[in-house]
Amino acid sequence: MAQKPSIPKGTRDFNPEQVAKRSYISNTIKDVFESFGFQPIETPSFENSDTLMGKYGDEGDRLIFKILNSGDYLAKADDQALEAKDSNALTNSISEKALRYDLTVPFARYVVQHQHDIEFPFKRYQIQSVWRADRPQKGRFREFYQCDADVVGSRSLWQEVEFIQLYDQVFSALKLEGVTIKINHRKILSGIAELIGASDKLIDFTVALDKLDKIGAERVKEEMLMKGIPEAGINKLEPLFSLSGTFEDQIAKLTTILSDSEIGNEGIEELRFIHRAIAELGLATAVLQLDVTLARGLNYYTGAIFEVAAPPSVAIGSIGGGGRYDDLTGIFGMKDMSGVGISFGLDRIYxxxxxxxxxxxxxxxxxxxxxxxxxxxxxxxxLKTIKALRSQGIHAELYPDSAKMKKQMTHANKRQIPYVVIVGSEEMQSNTYTLKDMISGEQSKLSLEELISRIK
Structure with a gap:
C-alpha cells in the first residue's frame, strides 16, 4: 500500500480560493507600491552562505536552511569535523548555499553588487518567499511571503511621511478601517536610557519597557532592577508610564522629560516634523499614534520605528512594521548608505x-x-463565441464533456460561476444565446453583443 503523501511541517498548500485572496492582497499592495514610484526587483531563492551567515545574530543563523552541495557533498567534508561530529564546522565544508532568511540582506547584497547601475535614491519593492527553520506554530511558518519596500540613498524625513501615507492607502484600498500606525524613534529611546543612567543597557531597558501594556508598570520596574538599572533612574520613568493623550500632548511631555538630552531632542524634532506633515496631508482610514514603548528591531533601526496594529476587534499581532536604518549596506563594505523601509504581513492581513x-x-x-x-x-x-468573449476580457470556458445537463449545472454551482450559456440547435440557427443567471435563475435570449454587454 502506497504511503499517504504529506508536506513538511511549517509549509502549506493553498487552494484556488486562498490563492485568489492572497493575490488580491499582494496585487493591492503592489499597485500602491508602484503608484508611489517603487520599482520591483527579485533576488534568488538561495544565496551563497557567506552572504547570509553572521547577519542575523546566533539565533538567526540557527534558523537558516542550509543547502547541501551538489553531487557527493561528503567529498569535500572536513574529516576532522566529521570524526568529531562537530556539526557547525562540518556544515561549512558540505554546504555553500542557503535559502534566504528575509528580503533585507539579499537587498543589501543587490545594492552593493549593482551600485553602478542604480540611480540613487533607489526605491525598490519585493514580494517573495522566505524560509526559516523555526518551530512551526499558529501564525508562524517555515515558508512565508514578505512584502517589503525600501528607499536607500536618502536621509530625508519625507520618506517616512510617504511610508505612513503608503500604509494608509493600502489599508484604505483593502477597506480595512481602524488600523493604527504606531511610531517611535530610536533617539528618543536612547535619550530616555541616558536620562535614567542606563545608556549601556539600552536593549535591556527597551525590552522591559516594551512589556508595559502586557505586564504593567510595577513588573516592568522589577525587570529593570533585575537587569541592573538603578532604582533612582527607574523612578524618573514614572511620567512615561502614564504618558497618554494626543500626539501633540505626548510630544510636549517628552520635550519636558528629555529637556537635557541632546539625542532625545533630535528624535522628538524628527517625529514632530513627520506628525506635522501627516496632519497637513491627512490619512484616509489609519491613525498615527506615538508609542514610546515601541522598540522593535533596535539593533537594526537608527531613526523612526513603525509598527502597524490591526483594528482592536481582531486579536492578532502586528500586521506591518519597519523603520530607518543608517548602514544597510555596511555589512558588505559599502558604508554610509542610509535608508528606510517597511513590510506588510501578508498572512496576518489575510x-x-x-x-x-x-x-x-x-x-x-x-x-x-x-x-x-x-x-x-x-x-x-x-468555442468560437468563447474566443470572442475572452478577447473582451471575459473569463469563459466550455464544459469539456457532453454530460447530462444537471451534472454541468451542478458543476457551475459548485464553482460559483455566475452565468451559464446554453447553445442548442435552435440557438445556432438563430445565432443567439440563452443566458442563465445562476443566482436569480432568470433566463434571457441574447445576441452576441447583448451577451457580452450583460456579462460585463
Missing amino acids: LVLEELRLFPETVTRHVEVLFINFGETEALFS
Whole structure:
C-alpha cells in the first residue's frame, strides 16, 4: 500500500480560493507600491552562505536552511569535523548555499553588487518567499511571503511621511478601517536610557519597557532592577508610564522629560516634523499614534520605528512594521548608505480580512460564464463565441464533456460561476444565446453583443 503523501511541517498548500485572496492582497499592495514610484526587483531563492551567515545574530543563523552541495557533498567534508561530529564546522565544508532568511540582506547584497547601475535614491519593492527553520506554530511558518519596500540613498524625513501615507492607502484600498500606525524613534529611546543612567543597557531597558501594556508598570520596574538599572533612574520613568493623550500632548511631555538630552531632542524634532506633515496631508482610514514603548528591531533601526496594529476587534499581532536604518549596506563594505523601509504581513492581513469578511465576493470568481456542452457541433460553435468573449476580457470556458445537463449545472454551482450559456440547435440557427443567471435563475435570449454587454 502506497504511503499517504504529506508536506513538511511549517509549509502549506493553498487552494484556488486562498490563492485568489492572497493575490488580491499582494496585487493591492503592489499597485500602491508602484503608484508611489517603487520599482520591483527579485533576488534568488538561495544565496551563497557567506552572504547570509553572521547577519542575523546566533539565533538567526540557527534558523537558516542550509543547502547541501551538489553531487557527493561528503567529498569535500572536513574529516576532522566529521570524526568529531562537530556539526557547525562540518556544515561549512558540505554546504555553500542557503535559502534566504528575509528580503533585507539579499537587498543589501543587490545594492552593493549593482551600485553602478542604480540611480540613487533607489526605491525598490519585493514580494517573495522566505524560509526559516523555526518551530512551526499558529501564525508562524517555515515558508512565508514578505512584502517589503525600501528607499536607500536618502536621509530625508519625507520618506517616512510617504511610508505612513503608503500604509494608509493600502489599508484604505483593502477597506480595512481602524488600523493604527504606531511610531517611535530610536533617539528618543536612547535619550530616555541616558536620562535614567542606563545608556549601556539600552536593549535591556527597551525590552522591559516594551512589556508595559502586557505586564504593567510595577513588573516592568522589577525587570529593570533585575537587569541592573538603578532604582533612582527607574523612578524618573514614572511620567512615561502614564504618558497618554494626543500626539501633540505626548510630544510636549517628552520635550519636558528629555529637556537635557541632546539625542532625545533630535528624535522628538524628527517625529514632530513627520506628525506635522501627516496632519497637513491627512490619512484616509489609519491613525498615527506615538508609542514610546515601541522598540522593535533596535539593533537594526537608527531613526523612526513603525509598527502597524490591526483594528482592536481582531486579536492578532502586528500586521506591518519597519523603520530607518543608517548602514544597510555596511555589512558588505559599502558604508554610509542610509535608508528606510517597511513590510506588510501578508498572512496576518489575510486572517484579518477573513475574520472581518472584507474580501470582495468577486475575488474568488475566476470564471464568469460556463458554456454547456451538448455535443461536438454545439461545442465548436460555443468555442468560437468563447474566443470572442475572452478577447473582451471575459473569463469563459466550455464544459469539456457532453454530460447530462444537471451534472454541468451542478458543476457551475459548485464553482460559483455566475452565468451559464446554453447553445442548442435552435440557438445556432438563430445565432443567439440563452443566458442563465445562476443566482436569480432568470433566463434571457441574447445576441452576441447583448451577451457580452450583460456579462460585463
